[in-house]
Amino acid sequence: MNQIKGGRAAKLTEIIDRDAESPIYFQLAEILREKILTGSLRPGEKLPSETDLVDTYEVSPMTVRRAINLLAAQDIISTAPGRGTFVKEVQLESAAFYLRDLHDLFNNTGATQVKLIGARFINADERIAAKLQIRLGERAIYIRRLLTVDGRPAYYHRGYLVYDPTRPVLESEFEVTDLKGLFHTQGNALIKGGDLNLEATYLTAEDVSVLQLPGPMPGMLLGHLFYDFNNQPLSWGWFVCTSTQLRLQTRIGFDQANGKRDERPR
Amino acid sequence: MNQIKGGRAAKLTEIIDRDAESPIYFQLAEILREKILTGSLRPGEKLPSETDLVDTYEVSPMTVRRAINLLAAQDIISTAPGRGTFVKEVQLESAAFYLRDLHDLFNNTGATQVKLIGARFINADERIAAKLQIRLGERAIYIRRLLTVDGRPAYYHRGYLVYDPTRPVLESEFEVTDLKGLFHTQGNALIKGGDLNLEATYLTAEDVSVLQLPGPMPGMLLGHLFYDFNNQPLSWGWFVCTSTQLRLQTRIGFDQANGKRDERPR
DNA sequence: AAGTGGTCTAGACCACTAT
DNA sequence: TAGTGGTCTAGACCACTTT
Numbered sequence: 263m264n265q266i267k268g269g270r271a272a273k274l275t276e277i278i279d280r281d282a283e284s285p286i287y288f289q290l291a292e293i294l295r296e297k298i299l300t301g302s303l304r305p306g307e308k309l310p311s312e313t314d315l316v317d318t319y320e321v322s323p324m325t326v327r328r329a330i331n332l333l334a335a336q337d338i339i340s341t342a343p344g345r346g347t348f349v350k351e352v353q354l355e356s357a358a359f360y361l362r363d364l365h366d367l368f369n370n371t372g373a374t375q376v377k378l379i380g381a382r383f384i385n386a387d388e389r390i391a392a393k394l395q396i397r398l399g400e401r402a403i404y405i406r407r408l409l410t411v412d413g414r415p416a417y418y419h420r421g422y423l424v425y426d427p428t429r430p431v432l433e434s435e436f437e438v439t440d441l442k443g444l445f446h447t448q449g450n451a452l453i454k455g456g457d458l459n460l461e462a463t464y465l466t467a468e469d470v471s472v473l474q475l476p477g478p479m480p481g482m483l484l485g486h487l488f489y490d491f492n493n494q495p496l497s498w499g500w501f502v503c504t505s506t507q508l509r510l511q512t513r514i515g516f517d518q519a520n521g522k523r524d525e526r527p528r
Numbered sequence: 529m530n531q532i533k534g535g536r537a538a539k540l541t542e543i544i545d546r547d548a549e550s551p552i553y554f555q556l557a558e559i560l561r562e563k564i565l566t567g568s569l570r571p572g573e574k575l576p577s578e579t580d581l582v583d584t585y586e587v588s589p590m591t592v593r594r595a596i597n598l599l600a601a602q603d604i605i606s607t608a609p610g611r612g613t614f615v616k617e618v619q620l621e622s623a624a625f626y627l628r629d630l631h632d633l634f635n636n637t638g639a640t641q642v643k644l645i646g647a648r649f650i651n652a653d654e655r656i657a658a659k660l661q662i663r664l665g666e667r668a669i670y671i672r673r674l675l676t677v678d679g680r681p682a683y684y685h686r687g688y689l690v691y692d693p694t695r696p697v698l699e700s701e702f703e704v705t706d707l708k709g710l711f712h713t714q715g716n717a718l719i720k721g722g723d724l725n726l727e728a729t730y731l732t733a734e735d736v737s738v739l740q741l742p743g744p745m746p747g748m749l750l751g752h753l754f755y756d757f758n759n760q761p762l763s764w765g766w767f768v769c770t771s772t773q774l775r776l777q778t779r780i781g782f783d784q785a786n787g788k789r790d791e792r793p794r
Numbered sequence: 795a796a797g798t799g800g801t802c803t804a805g806a807c808c809a810c811t812a813t
Numbered sequence: 814t815a816g817t818g819g820t821c822t823a824g825a826c827c828a829c830t831t832t
Contacts, residue, residue: 285800285801285802286801286802287801287802321802321803322802322803322804322805323803323804323805324801324802324803324804325801325802325803328801328802342810342811343809343810343811344809344810344811344812345810345811345812346811
């Protein structure tokens with residue numbers, strides 16, 4: 263199984279091509295990943311030491327370091343100073359569900375539209391005032407949108423916006439009729455960050471009506487609360503949809519498609 | 529609220545301490561992050577060039593590079609060859625929900641237990657045979673577990689295991705009565721990877737009964753399908769729970785707590 | 795032409811671990 | 814003591830973008 267004993271060991275893929283487009287550190291990382299996902303290097307086993315790799319592939323220590331860091335960033339190996347580098351075991355808790363997948367789903371079908379259902383001033387009740395950190399009864403904007411895919415209602419979005427006449431940026435909220443605007447968080451640079459939460463829920467009668475569903479059913483709720491750079495709330499809202507519209511998928515472990523060029527996210 | 533306007537502009541934190549425990553690249557990254565999350569560097573704005581940073585902080589280019597890469601890995605800046613490095617705008621689609629948070633929830637309260645409800649041989653029906661890639665009618669193991677938190681039923685886990693007498697490892701499945709065993713994917717190194725999916729669902733009558741719920745309600749379903757290094761299915765199963773038991777939360781944007789020591793995941 | 799980020803070298807010193 | 818990973822230097826060359 264291991265080609266070390268097989269004489270003439272050198273695989274073609276194990277040779278660093280210095281004229282290749284992909285950087286050396288990436289080539290080395292791919293070589294090591296290949297050994298791992300073919301089972302040639304099993305979880306728990308120790309990788310060759312960095313000095314070994316320097317000698318074997320005739321690259322500088324820093325380059326080996328980058329390759330190691332790249333695999334470590336992808337959570338498929340772990341380093342232990344003084345002991346060595348080891349292949350990690352697959353861990354269920356390392357799973358992450360990416361909202362990006364949902365976004366890609368949108369963009370792949372260009373037939374997605376955002377319709378403004380309504381927007382009006384409201385006076386903040388206790389719940390809204392608490393969330394937006396404004397005074398009770400203060401003005402806020404209640405905005406409702408419907409996202410349709412291929413003409414069919416798919417996602418219902420409701421939210422409350424802080425009303426601040428001195429800050430006209432949020433006015434552009436009303437003009438958001440494309441997905442890019444929505445997903446780029448209103449397309450402005452005012453937002454410092456936001457808290458998101460995801461949970462299962464009953465769809466309300468309103469949800470069912472707006473989404474044109476045959477009857478009540480369980481659904482997913484994606485809530486969001488955005489802050490500005492003074493850590494003051496800007497908006498609070500949520501998307502609701504049927505469970506078939508928001509089915510998050512991900513993969514853990516060693517995957518052929520895991521190879522990325524850099525430590526950076528996609 | 530913000531100490532920027534408080535005069536005495538020179539921050540102590542902006543000086544590289546070469547005797548500090550934290551590495552220089554990390555200190556530099558923290559300095560830049562601080563400028564970003566205080567709003568001193570706004571989304572869309574350009575960071576100082578790498579040569580500028582080299583001169584300003586008197587470190588080598590590779591060290592500046594590491595700091596830049598670290599922030600880029602955290603998705604708060606983006607690099608454009610030939611143009612510069614820029615602060616990113618907050619993007620909703622960059623959100624990720626981590627199962628680790630759920631795992632941590634378990635571990636924080638040590639009062640979590642795994643009870644084996646039942647395990648028996650079954651003959652694979654069409655659905656199971658397809659998922660586990662075995663022949664129709666072939667033997668498989670059906671296993672059910674209940675995870676309790678503080679003595680109260682919280683998560684109901686069902687799954688089918690491929691039965692292979694030559695591979696006794698899966699026998700240890702039956703002995704898994706602690707969470708670590710469950711979350712370390714049966715604690716063995718046989719698993720190459722797995723596909724996970726998360727969706728909202730109705731809880732079945734069985735779910736309601738096992739979880740001792742007052743009546744039917746929506747819930748979350750976390751499905752998993754694990755493969756071995758030959759890409760053959762090992763097990764297929766799912767966790768179900770009420771929506772209150774699985775409420776995934778995350779944060780996007782610039783966050784004080786985002787500072788990590790390395791490009792590697794936690 | 796000047797500036798930018800991307801890659802790479804060939805060493806060095808350190809803290810830590812195992813023997 | 815020898816081996817390991819972690820950090821850092823002071824340059825170099827390249828492809829690319831902007832002026």
